[in-house]
Amino acid sequence: MKAKKLEPLPGTIPAMDMPAGNCFELAGKLSGKLSQAKGIAAYKIGSLPVMEKGFEAFKDFPGNKIYDHQKGASDIPAIIEKQVELAAKYSFHGIIGNPLGAGRKTLEKFVEKAHELGVIPIVVVEMTHPQATSYSSLEKCEELARDFAELGGRYIVAPATKPERIEVYKRIGERYGDGFFVISPGVGPQKTGNAPKDAYNAVLYGADYVVVGRAIYKAENPVRAVEEIYEAITKAYEERKE
Numbered sequence: 001m002k003a004k005k006l007e008p009l010p011g012t013i014p015a016m017d018m019p020a021g022n023c024f025e026l027a028g029k030l031s032g033k034l035s036q037a038k039g040i041a042a043y044k045i046g047s048l049p050v051m052e053k054g055f056e057a058f059k060d061f062p063g064n065k066i067y068d069h070q071k072g073a074s075d076i077p078a079i080i081e082k083q084v085e086l087a088a089k090y091s092f093h094g095i096i097g098n099p100l101g102a103g104r105k106t107l108e109k110f111v112e113k114a115h116e117l118g119v120i121p122i123v124v125v126e127m128t129h130p131q132a133t134s135y136s137s138l139e140k141c142e143e144l145a146r147d148f149a150e151l152g153g154r155y156i157v158a159p160a161t162k163p164e165r166i167e168v169y170k171r172i173g174e175r176y177g178d179g180f181f182v183i184s185p186g187v188g189p190q191k192t193g194n195a196p197k198d199a200y201n202a203v204l205y206g207a208d209y210v211v212v213g214r215a216i217y218k219a220e221n222p223v224r225a226v227e228e229i230y231e232a233i234t235k236a237y238e239e240r241k242e
Contacts, residue, residue, distance in 0.1 A: 004064075004093055004094070004118060004119070004120050005120070006041040006042055006064070006093070006094070006120065006155070006181065006209060007041060008039060008041060009041075009181070009208055009209075009237075010039075010203055010207075010208050010209060010210075010230075010233045010234060010236075010237045011039055011040065011041030011042075011208075011209050011230070011233075012039050012040055012041065012199075012209065012210055012212060012226055012229050012230050012233070013040070013041055013042050013043065013044050013066070013183065013209050013210065013211045013212070014030070014034060014040065014043055014044070014211075014212060014213070014216050014217070014226065015043075015044040015046065015068075015185070015211050015212060015213035015216075015217075016030065016031075016043055016044060016045050016046060016049060016213075016217075017044070017046040017048065017213045018048070018049075018217060019048075021052075023046075023048045023049035023052050023053075024049045024052055024053040024057055026217070027043075027045070027049050027061075028061075030216075030217050030222060031043060031061065031062055031063060032062075033222050033223060034216075034222055034223060034226060035062060035063075036223065037222075037223045037226040037227055037230075038226075038227055038230055039226065039227065039229075039230030039233075039234070040063065040226060040230075041064065041209055042063065042064035042065060042066045042093055042094065043061070043063055043064070043065045043066070044065075044066050044068050044096075044211055045058060045061070045065050045066065045067055045068065045092075046068050047068070047069050050067070050069075055086055055089070055090040056090065058090055058091075058092075059090045059091055060091075064093040064094075065091075065092050065093055066092065066093055066094040066095065066096060066120070066122065067087045067092045067094070067095045067096065068095075068096040069083065069095075069096070069097075074097070074098050074099060074100070074101060074102045074106070075102065075106065076102075076106065077105050077106050077108075077109035078109075080097070080102075080106055080109050080110050080113070081109055081113050083095065084110065084113040084114050084117060084119060084121075085113070085117065087119055088117035088118070088119050092119060093119070093120060094114075094119060094120030094121070094122050094155065095114060095119055095120070095121065095122065096122045096123075096124060096157060097110050097121065097122065097123050097124070098123070098124040099123065099144060100124075100136050100140060100141070100144060101135070101136065104147060107123070107144070107147055107148065107151065108151060110123075111148070111151045111152065111153055112151075115152065120154075120155055121153055121155070122155040122156065122157060122183065123144065123145075123148050123153060123155075123156050123157065124156070124157040125141050125142075125144055125145045125148070125156050125157065125158055125169055126138075126141045126157075126158055126159055126162070126165055126169075127159065128159035128160065128161045128162070128185055128186035129161075132159075142168065142169075142172060145169050145172045145173070145176075145180075146172055146176045148177075149172060149173050149175075149176035149177030149178075149180065150176050150177060152177065152178075153177070153180075154173075154177070154178065154179070154180060154181055155180070155181045155183060156169060156173070156180050156181075156182055156183065157182075157183045157184070157185065157211075158182050158183075158184060158207070159184060159185065159186045160184035160185060160186040160187045160191060160198055160199070160201070160202035160207060160210060161186035161191050162186075163201055163202055163204075163205035163206075163207075164205065166182055166184060166202065166205045166206040166207055167205055167206050169182060169206075170182065170206040181208045181209070182206055182207045182208050182209070183207070183208070183209045183210075183211060184202040184203075184207035184209070184210050184211065185210075185211035185212075185213075186198070186202075186211075187199045187202065187210045187211065187212045187215065187229070188212060188213075188214060188215035195212055195215035195216075195225065195228075195229055196228045196229050196231070196232035197232070198210075199212070199229045199232050199233050199236075200232040200233060200235065200236045201236070202233075202236075203232075203233040203236035203237050203240065204236040204239060204240055206240070207233075208237075210229065210233060212225075212226075212229060215229075216229075
């Protein structure tokens with residue numbers, strides 16, 4: 001089956017990572033408010049609302065959606081296969097995996113099954129928070145990126161908090177595969193607190209999509225917040241292409 005794509009490019013990905021307890025209701029209300037906003041490529045649905053209500057509740061969730069198990073694809077290949085099958089069954093556009101520590105076979109199964117079912121396999125190559133590589137190394141992160149590129153993977157997650165690392169992964173994608181589309185979280189509270197500025201900087205360094213949570217769902221006007229970010233990344237993307 002032909003793999004899906006994330007559009008528009010560049011685009012924003014609002015993160016539905018609200019506090020536990022009423023995640024599902026809050027995600028539904030926010031998606032309703034954002035239905036007319038420009039530049040949304042997908043919604044990132046984290047583990048909390050899915051654990052709260054189950055996959056079935058999200059089957060008809062409006063817009064493209066990416067399942068982020070925080071993080072999937074770190075188990076044995078047989079379990080990873082079932083994770084991807086569930087994501088496909090309930091109409092998820094993509095699924096985020098974090099195979100660091102799980103090994104090549106798990107990565108292979110993740111990519112193979114996702115491509116078979118027409119789901120976008122997305123791999124976290126490096127996290128945003130301090131000490132994210134305490135139990136791995138930057139070398140292993142880059143090895144994962146190389147293997148993913150060689151297996152035909154196109155979408156990776158790399159931190160907006162470390163824009164110089166985005167450049168590293170872009171070069172790996174070009175050298176070992178057809179190039180990466182980079183999805184960057186860490187915009188806003190984790191960086192300067194200015195989401196449009198952080199998003200602009202990440203895209204200028206090579207990101208193609210930015211994941212934004214609190215700067216959108218805590219905003220007085222979420223639609224305006226999304227569109228200000230989209231305006232910033234569109235400007236950066238055009239400057240990058242010049």
